[in-house]
Amino acid sequence: MVQQTLRQEVRRLGPGAKLSSVRQLMSEHRVSPGTVRLAMARLTAEGLLDARPGQGTFVASRPGPEVVEADFGWQGLALGSARVSADAIASLLTLPVPGAINLAGGYPAEELQATELVSRAMTRSARRPGVWGRMPLEGIEGLRSWFAQQLGPAVAPYEVLICPGSQSAINTAFNALAAPGAPVLIESPSYMGAMIAARAAGLRLVPVPTDRDGVRPEILAQAFESSGARLFYSQPTHANPTGATLALDRRQGLLDVVAQAGAILIEDDWCRDLSFEKTPMPPLVSHDRNGHCVYLRSLTKAAAPGLRIGAIVAKGAALSRLTASRVVSDFFVSGPIQETALDLVHSPGWPRHLRDVRARLLNRRDILASAMTQHFGDGSVTLLPAGGMHLWVRLESSMDEVAFATRAARAGVLVSAGRQWFPAEATGSYLRLSYACAPETSLRRAVEILARVKGETKNVKRSKPRSPRGPAPTRTGPGPSRTRPKSASA
Template identity: 45%
Template sequence: MNDDSSIQRLAAILRSEVARLGPGDRLPASRELVARHGVSPVTVSRALAVLAAEGRVVTRPGSGTFVASAPPARTGDTADLSWQTVSLGDRVIDDSGVAALLARPSDGVIPLTGGYLHPNLIPVKALAAAAGRAVRRASTWLHPPLSGLSGLRRWFATEVGGDVTSSDVLVVAGGQAALTHCFRALAAPGQPVLVETPTYPGALAAAKAAGLRPVAVPIDHEGVRPDLLAETFAVTGARVFYCQPTLHNPTGATVPRERREQVLAVARAAGAFVIEDDYARHLALGPMPPPMITLDGHGSVVYIHSLTKITSPSVRVAGLVARGPAAHRLRAAQLVESFFVARPLQETALEFLDSPAWRRHLAAVAAELATRRDALAGALARHLPDGDLHLLPQGGVHLWVRLPRDVDEAALVETARQRGVLVSPGRIYYPSEPPGPRIRVTHIAATHLPELSEGVRRLAAALADQQVAKTS
């Protein structure tokens, strides 16, 4: 029951329900609508999209669907856009996981989710000064080299180390764009791509949008298991493996050097590429193992190093490192999709990286990360003793918490939101069925340490609410 007629029937039912509600009232959750009306999640999504196009409802990622403030009266002049559901077909680009992570919290709500520095930690003055110096140069407004500014490519190559040279680097519009280029360039639609499980939701969304099939490879406290990686390559015939070996999102695991070499050996044997997403190298609290690409003499690794997490969400600049035919294809992919990264942004990034402010910023962020990580871990131990911390990572901005098996993860996240704290549900980090209830909490988005503690206290109260509801 997911054809156009069923969508229109459900939309008609929901119109009647909206008419009985007041502006701002919340509609039942999608899961409840699926059960109540015996339809598929796709049918519910498309019916709600019809009502949104009519201006009757608004959807807030992570919160739900609400009656619009002023639902318009249906007139003969209102365009009927329902035909689009037929023309667009069944392919869905699911942005729910990413949108929830990027959504801004409402006033009074404490964010224990998200992955960017709090505005107080963003080096706005230094970035503004760098931008000012950059835009005053006439050359900033000229056509940039297609692969990126030579100075910026050289900076990325030096940061990576090993035998990586500036000619191996392609400057792209941030880590997410790099993932999109990689998935589209290295695999064909319909093919499998191996991913750690759990893994970054943005990678899952990008892979699926490219028409790929993410396949889970289990990890432990030291990252992906090489034995299971080899087995999964053999079973699936996949030729691409996506991973975050340094301060893995969401668990915080870091793969030791010996295991990195084992992963590379497995990939070489399978004739496969390894997409190494090194998003958090500048968020480490101490020495980290070398990037896998510096251990790779076979051309297996395609390496991503983004500036966004350590600087600002708006510094959409990353270095994408590859060699051989893969490098040519990645350059071609960027060229046909977006030409190049805007030169003023590249010039600004290079100005900042070459200034003393860059090193001062790194030192300040490292000190803050250590303080915040310990504060969040301490608050979890005090207020949420039933939560099992996966590990205490040596950097990064997240903690991964396993909940008691009888906890309803989705209900807990919603109750926490109602109590004024946002956390990330574990299910969005899995390409297939989750092994049990999990949440990811972050310490970098809160304003200060007391707010962190208060956020965990609210989370614990939400868990207590759920436990009381079960016993009553």
């Protein structure tokens, strides 16, 4: 709104004219300074405004690109159809709207990040001799050893590859471990970024239903058999979005099924550092002898989104292929970033930070869960996760969760509509609510707003099950319509 008005103002004033101050614009439009600055920054980026430090902001003297419109239409023909649609990645890339209460984010709020520790580690690391030079392709030795030690004797440092975060690791795994057109099994629901990466690699997603204890080994066995898949992407610990953890009595059974299928399990252990349990269950890879597990781990969630460090652990030919794929995509991870991560995880402040952030997340989880139960009823919170950042919340099954999320955003609360977390049709009406991004003090207020939105959305009914990306893919596995799935919230 402000941006549009400013645009008109720019046209009216003409080149060289001075714009009103931020303060004046704030009071004219009754918005926050952040909103005005954001609008100004966008128009400056478009070349319409010229910010002169100490003097103010002026209408640019040269015409911006808005005046002389470029024509990119020819690119549609040159590029053909997109493997990753802009719509699909929108919710991964969108930054929170200033002023809104963000229950939709994927990283902890800044006050929960280890920014101080990371900054100090970076200052030390950036000065280390040779740090800006070429790094070993697989990663620096110290960091590989640290990741290996975390997993116990089953993993040696040479089996660890350092990569820039786990999204990159997922992408590498899908590209290196299956050919385009191959099926890949995936828990339903699952992490949206993994589904997008699989589709971008040309893989065919085969949903495997889950319940509050994760995947049932016998259903996984059926899925391997009926689909012919040799790859299974899974989050056994505090899965995003459901929060479910694979039950102890299913773990060996699941590993056996993967081995019998001659398949590879991609274990995405994305939030091991954010577990609320005293002794979280060890990752499946620590029981894997024969290279059936490719394990992914990341530091970004517990440290800071900008410390883009993760690891891939693999054995045998899978390790060679993953290494080759890593080299093809970006040679190696920047030395100062790797050294910073190594410095950070060995610093005395790191365990303190982890204890603190876990305690604060646990507190936020309880606040959000109790407010949801109060306003949305007992069964609304499908599971109280023992780690991570999200609640998977069930709405009345007739309610359209996309309409709900749109109205909630208008009312100032950002939530993530459940549909986009399903590899095929959603099995009900769900929201993913994050308790990690918004200030703790605004969580209750956010739920009160959502309760009002619920009242307004009551009459917007879900028409029929819809997949997150148009028509459902051909289902070869035990998707929702073949096997009666226990839903994630059962």
